[in-house]
Amino acid sequence: MARPKVAFFDFTCCEGCQIEFTNYGDAAFLELIKHVDVVEFREAMSEKTKDPIDIALIEGSFSREADRPRLEEIRKRAKIVIAYGQCATTGGINALKNHTTDYKKCVYGKDAEMPHLDSQKALPVDAAIKVDYKAFGCPVNKYEVLQIVSHLLHGKEPVIPTYPVCVECKRRETVCRYQEGDHCLGQVARAGCGAPCPADGIPCEACRGFADSPNEPALEKALRSAGLPERRAKEKSRMFTANQRSDSK
Amino acid sequence: MSTATQDVKISVHHLTRVEGHGNIVVDVRKGKVEKCEWHVPEAPRFFEAMIRGRHYTEVGRITSRICGICSVGHTLASLKATEAALGIQISEQTFKLRELLKHAENFDSHILHVYFLAAPDLLGVPSVFPLVATHGPVVARALRLKRLGHEWGSLLGGRTTHPTKAVPGGFSSLPTRKELSELKAKMLAAIPDLEETLKTVAALAPKFPAFDRPTEYIALASDKAYAVYDGDIQSCMPDGKKQRYKVADYRKVTNEFMTPLSTAKYCKNKLDSYAAGALARFNNNYDLLHPEAKKVAQALGMKPVCGNPYLNTAAQVIEIVHTFHDSLRIVDELIASGIKDEQPVKPTKYATGAGAVEVPRGILFHEYSYDKDGMCTGGDCIIPTNQNHANIQKDFDKLLPEMLAGGKSEKQIELAMEMLVRAYDPCISCSTHYLDVKFV
């Protein structure tokens, strides 16, 4: 692809995935913009365009019907759509409210039914439009995004891990959290992050969502065996996988 | 055109170069202001509902996601609230490491704001990208400093976007003395870049618009330090009069309320609005700034109480220098004392607690309640941008008539208003509770 036009868009999210782009440092950032034209990036630039774009990077969940036309418009303009970050790929943290019905009331009290509080279930971007590639993570692994874009520039198919975080954790020879009397979601979490959390002494929370075919009952058993009470063991994985669990609403 | 009969129509839909979504709507007919409003159409995310039923070790990891830019601050405010609720007293070492982590975020975010979001206005370009061609070395310097902030924060927090290592009671993993020495070396190597930053800003300083609307300034304050990680709440009035409040009493200061003018929640204390952020901290805590930062304040002609909201950006530059030098002090102290291997402190009770820190955009409050199993039963998060909305609106109310009287064009007014909002460095994406706006 010759010098593609790249644009960034955001929906319901914390913009942390966009911020990761400013964390590349001078070398990677200045190198990246040698190869692509950034044509829209509202967080950092005032320029806007109506032109077709080659790669649209979409951050954030689809959480209100009002955002559907904007998503459709992006799809129409873009050759390739990449959903990046957990909010965009699975609904992410925003979907943690999906199994509840009183979230509006809890936060807004008597104002809960005001019409402009339009918020539906938090869904991934591909609930509204076709998405070509997904970069998981909360936040995204910025080097993975770089790799996806670079593969696309070179006409290669990006490869995203389908196996669990435990694989990467073992590879870096981290002592398992279960050995330390703790618990962890690494068995069901999608790899690609390099397993930094267990290495830093805390459980993986599956911020990249589930790996392919996660064994949920086995996870619950493992969590119970680590001493978690039943309610917690059942709920534990929901933080970033609310839309992927077998009980997702 | 005579200004008295001027028509001005401004509709900035999704203001750029801010985090999150905000709109400016102005309607002036024949010189009469019909509408002049600052709106926030951010999608609500319901964090306070999502933390219910989650274990105390998970709450900070969830509420960190309120904002990707101040996620260190959200994590720390969350940990402080949880620790207050669980009767956890952190060690002195943890305190220092957290201060150092907080400094890293303020440094990192201020560099981003000053160079990438505010500087293009002062240089008359729409973004940092055209500057790559015209001001290449400045952009490279900005990116180098940004990387320093990121590496400094990552050493302590694991990463700067949603840090992993800071946990209730302490840290899950500690930096080594060697890593701290390496950080110090990196910081020292950045001093020329910092000096150049000051020169660049000093050269651009005359371009900050002249505008004055002193207000109430609210910030953390402590007798020991220019408060960023810990302190009480302090109010500073335009005449410099100060008053302190306990963090647990934050609701007495924030007083969230709804207004028919805008659908975002507003805050007010003694006046009908107040400001939080770098300028509020500067006005409250000037005396405790590092001497090097005071020098910068003098060079930029800044004195407390400063009532020009555009100079929030200048206050950020002063804080960049303060944060840098205060961090060198902490790093030196930690290297001298050595890093002790400490396990996070365990809970001693389960109740309700509040915590506050100074994030780049101002004072941030979290509060949570826990049941006997350590599961969260509810919480409240009040973010700085929320606290600033009423103040931005009040600034608009004074700025627009002044500009109309001064015969400014629609374009000039629009830019001045955009710059004003950007000066607050609003972080609207962290809207824990905002309402949507429809325009007629």
Ligand code: SF4
């Ligand atoms: S995936 Fe996480 S870091 Fe990215 S926008 Fe969503 S909440 Fe923020």
Ligand code: SF4
């Ligand atoms: S620590 Fe977690 S990711 Fe690592 S091996 Fe154990 S369960 Fe798997």
Ligand code: SF4
């Ligand atoms: S280890 Fe787990 S929680 Fe940590 S980054 Fe990887 S997927 Fe996310």
